[in-house]
Amino acid sequence: MTGRLHGIGSAERQSPTVQFYLDGKIVTGMVGEPVAMSLWALGERTLGWNEESGEPRGVFCNIGHCFECRMTIAGQPDQRACLYPVREGLEVRRQPRPSALTIVDGMTRL
Amino acid sequence: MAPQVIVIGAGVIGSACAYYLSQAGASVTLIDQGDVGSGTSSRCDGNVLAIDKEPGYDSLMALMSQRLLHELASVLPPFEYRRPGSYLVCDNDEEAKAAWDWVGQQQEAGLPFWYLDRAAIHSHLPHLASDVPAGLYCGSDSTLNPLLYTQRLVQAAKQHGCQVRVHQAVTEIVVNRGAVAGVRLADGTVLVADVVVVAAGVWSPRLLQPLGVTVPIQPRKGHLLVSAKGPLFGDAKVMEFGYLMSKFGRERQAPEDALRYGVALVYEPTESHNFLLGSSRELGVWDTAPKWDVVQAIGRRALRFYPGMQQATLIRSYAGLRPWTPDHLPVVSRVSDIAGLVIAAGHEGDGIGLASVTGHLVCDLTLERPPIIDPRPLRWDRPALTSWKDGGADG
Amino acid sequence: MDEEIKVERSSAVVVCRCEHLTWDAIEEAMAMFQPTSLRQLKLVTRWGMGICQGRMCRPIMAAFEQREENASLGALAVRPPFKPVSLGTLGRMGEDA
Known part of the structure; x- marks a missing residue:
């Protein structure tokens, strides 16, 4: 598969591809791949943003331990993209940084 | 000297x-x-409440304490103090009637309580289950990092x-x-x-x-659940009215596991972009290790009031010993x-x-x-x- | 790898990815609160309180403890759930399929 930067192994693989969605955009992956690796092959390294610092985050341990790769997959937040296998039509969304609390003093609103 | x-x-x-x-x-x-x-x-959690206090001495003491705390918050270095007020939500019409009486008593005593009918409670708390008939709000309640x-x-x-x-x-x-x-x-x-x-x-x-x-004084064990960081379900604390029903000499209607462990909804958003869920009551228990049955009962009770929490992620539980008196x-x-x-x-x-x-x-x-x-x-x-x-x- | 883990003070060193805590922040909290246990340190910094619940940062905490003044800081409790679980799944557990 030309243009896919896997970096692990150089032999061409015969796996069929699937189309799935990253934040609503159609992307492709190979059957059996974890979401994070399909995205890695496409050059998509940012899987989300740290909730405290707002910094982009992506794959870290890649073995389902650290949760740095957490994404909302098939509607379920905090899924480990490094473990979750792609499939046809899978909805993958990056989790935005949560907004700060807006109500500080209810008494002043009354 | x-x-x-x-x-x-x-x-x-x-x-x-x-x-x-x-x-x-x-x-x-x-x-x-x-x-x-x-x-x-x-x-524990960081609740500072007047909403559940009997009008009279109980309430007076709570309000005085809230005033002193508000002063401390301006004098001490920060401790995540916010004063968004708090809500009680009713499970059923029986509780709504009792809540109406409760607010009446509190308002007579001059406290900042408001009764919220069906339209109002859902306008204030859009994530709430649609069958919740009513609730109430107390403006002086605050929250902090204990x-x-x-x-x-x-x-x-x-x-x-x-x-x-x-x-x-x-x-x-x-x-x-x-x-x-x-x-x-x-x-x-x-x-x-x-x-x-x-x-x-x-x-x-x-x-x-x-x-x-x-x-x-005896230990009265209470459990808390911790969510992952993510979208919140409102900025103010929300609890369920049910556990106040005994103050009215009325029986509380709730699922069996909620009654067994004294589970009553507590939702508390924090400044760390996550929320806590409570609460439970077991008298005479000294062990602070969380019990999974209770964790589950609290989770189920939260889902009853916030069906949208199905997808929320739970990352930890813990428990503390309230010092109970008769x-x-x-x-x-x-x-x-x-x-x-x-x-x-x-x-x-x-x-x-x-x-x-x-x-x-x-x-x-x-x-x-x-x-x-x-x-x-x-x-x-x-x-x-x-x-x-x-x-x-x-x- | 027999070398001692050397962790140098730096705002560039992130010791807790989940809560985005730098080494500087930990040192500041140590000076301000003078915690006398790892649990206390955790409670005043949020070190180990994020979604990984200390899985990634505990080895760094251990290196921290190797420093003589921190030797008796103790351990952190592990509490359920032992991996994150959705509330929906929690609610359905124990029900017959």
């Missing part, structure tokens, strides 16, 4: 006592068997000369000829004092019993037969909220100043406590 005071227990209550006493010029030693706040004050609050009180007390001793258990309060002389530590050392304040939460009875002072009022009291002995314990679920008024009152009692509130309902020898017998009805 400034009195020498030893405060036993560096939880939120003891720390508040140390703060007010140090501010007032007393020479204070704050001592704890563990770290600052390592007891119940680091195993351990951080405790630390700030201790830091400020230290600035006024308070000595802090951690990981040093007190084995005995030394009394000589009807007056406190000091405390004995595990290694045999005796620290002398004119006044000893027992602010040791659930551990208070074992310090007082040898002196012939019986205070029926009449649900704390003991903040001198002990008439033993000069210099002061008790400040038994706040059952309201320690965080009532720490400021307790600390102030302990300072008043110790230094013989006019008490900030009437101390009589909080006496250690009040009938509700002296007449209570082990194995009696659970409050």
Whole structure:
């Protein structure tokens, strides 16, 4: 598969591809791949943003331990993209940084 | 000459006592068997509530404490203090009727309560399950980080000369000829004092019993669940009205597991972009290890009111021991037969909220100043406590 | 790898990814609060309180403890759930399929 930067192994693989969605955009992956690796092959390294610092985050341990790769997959937040296998039509969304609390003093609103 | 005071227990209550006493010029030693706040004050949530208090003394004390806390928030370094108000939500029409009466009573007493009918409660809390018929709001309620609050009180007390001793258990309060002389530590050392304040939460009875002072404080275990960071379900605290039903002499309608563990919804968003879920009640349990059945019961109760929480991620649970008393009022009291002995314990679920008024009152009692509130309902020898017998009805 | 783990103070060193805590922040909290246990340190910094619940940062905490002054800081409790679980799944657990 030309243009896919896997970096692990150089032999061409015969796996069929699937189309799935990253934040609503159609992307492709190979059957059996974890979401994070399909995205890695496409050059998509940012899987989300740290909730405290707002910094982009992506794959870290890649073995389902650290949760740095957490994404909302098939509607379920905090899924480990490094473990979750792609499939046809899978909805993958990056989790935005949560907004700060807006109500500080209810008494002043009354 | 400034009195020498030893405060036993560096939880939120003891720390508040140390703060007010140090501010007032007393020479204070704050001592704890563990770290600052390592007891119940680091195993709780950050609720500061008037919404669930009986109009009358209960309410008065809570409001006074809220006012003092608001002052402390402007004086101490930050401890995630916010005052968004709090909500109670009703499970069914029976509760809605009781809530209407509750708000009426509170408004008559001049408190900032509002009844919220079906349209209003869903407008305020859009994530709520659509069948919730009503609720109420109390504007003076606030929230904070309890351990951080405790630390700030201790830091400020230290600035006024308070000595802090951690990981040093007190084995005995030394009394000589009807007056406190000091405390004995595990290694045999005796620290002398004119006044000893027992602010040791659930551990208070074992310090007082040898002196012939019986205070029926028991642990009432409560669980909390912690969510991952992510979207919140509102900025204010929300609890369910159901557990107040006993105040009206009415039976609460709830699922069997909720009743068994005294589960009542508590939703508390925090500044760390996550939320806590509570709550549960089990009297007489000392073990702070979370029990999965209870965790599950709390989770299910949260889903009943917030069906959208199905996808929320739970990352941890923990549990703490509320110091329960038979009449649900704390003991903040001198002990008439033993000069210099002061008790400040038994706040059952309201320690965080009532720490400021307790600390102030302990300072008043110790230094013989006019008490900030009437101390009589909080006496250690009040009938509700002296007449209570082990194995009696659970409050 | 027998070398001692050397962790140098730096605002560039992130010791807790989940809560985005730098080494600087930990040192500041140590100075401000003087915690006398790992649990206390955790409670005043949020170190170990994020979604990984200390899985990634505990080895760094251990290196921290190797420093003589921190030797007796103790351990952290592990509490359920032992991996994150959705509330929906929690609610359905124990029900017959």
